[in-house]
Amino acid sequence: MTARIIDGKAFAQDVRARVAEHVARIKEANGITPGLAVVLVGDDPASEVYVRSKGKATVEAGMNSYEHRLPADTPESELLALIRRLNEDPAVHGILVQLPLPSHLDSNLVINTIDPAKDVDGFHISNVGLLGTGQKAMVPCTPLGCLMLLRDLHGSLAGMEAVVVGRSNIVGKPMAQLLLGDSCTVTIAHSRTRDLPDVCRRGDILVAAVGRPEMIPGDWIKPGATVIDVGINRIERDGKKRLVGDVDFESAAKVAGAITPVPGGVGPMTIACLLANTLTACCRAHGLREPEGLTA
Ligand SMILES: NC(=O)C1=CN([C@@H]2O[C@H](COP(=O)(O)OP(=O)(O)OC[C@H]3O[C@@H](n4cnc5c(N)ncnc54)[C@H](OP(=O)(O)O)[C@@H]3O)[C@@H](O)[C@H]2O)C=CC1
């Protein structure tokens, strides 16, 4: 079998076009322009690239982008003061603080200082709690993007066995919550899981969010399964810099029914969902009708 390759880039383009259309409509009808503030502390080159592409995508969707770059040694009090100002700013509907933060900053405190209604990453404890109890929340972008791809492919996910490898607060745990919300039977695996290959082989859906280049080979995958590869790993091979996932694409594509590539899979969906969440936050702030099919 050769797996169908899930075109995350094309799907993300479609999401972005739908966001842009809705943005244009509320600008026209209500005179409101959604705004996203991105805060970057320090000058990590990978984060730089990522923040720039977010800013570009935001403007392309017709929204306002506000970038705040702070030096790596910014005192915590200053960062918190900036967040409080953004919380109060009516032009800002979404706030994203790029992670990871320099080690002298308490990222839990920083995230929990963001107004939950503006927390477009969905990392604030109240959004985590709302998601976990099946209430309306801001949903983390990467898991939301994965869910959109899965729903598009399968329609209903009810009753499917889903295995999520990785239990981080930003990917693994919220992904598991969303799959549970769609009535999958969910297993969360991690570095202390016994017999990981066998656990992975249970999954009709296998989500890999580990951060280890090409760790999951084809023979860990149930034949015909849908594989969602969240991993973004920069490696060097044959003297060339390359981006690879957590799944060994070549062997996995021979076994899986469908698989996301890296790049061009989950990554572009993350940015598209960030735009969707900013629009959703704006609509909720102003009591406007929310976009359809762009939330969990
Ligand atoms: N495409 C996108 O948009 C995004 C991609 N990413 C990428 O996704 C990957 C995961 O990110 P993130 O969740 O932040 O990473 P974290 O490092 O926070 O979490 C990694 C998880 O993988 C588990 N793990 C590590 N080693 C193993 C192992 N050998 N076997 C089984 N489980 C293991 C860890 O287990 P334990 O808890 O026991 O330590 C942990 O739960 C990274 O490559 C990251 O770059 C992240 C965000 C967005």
Ligand SMILES: Nc1nc(=O)c2c([nH]1)NC[C@@H]1CN(c3ccc(C(=O)N[C@@H](CCC(=O)O)C(=O)O)cc3)C=[N+]21
């Ligand atoms: N507060 C916060 N929220 C995040 O959502 C967040 C974060 N911090 N820190 C870093 C991670 C990582 N992340 C990615 C998003 C898009 C791509 C992406 O678009 N990837 C392209 C390739 C890009 C390239 O070529 O480098 C692709 O997979 O096709 C990758 C990684 C979001 N993160």
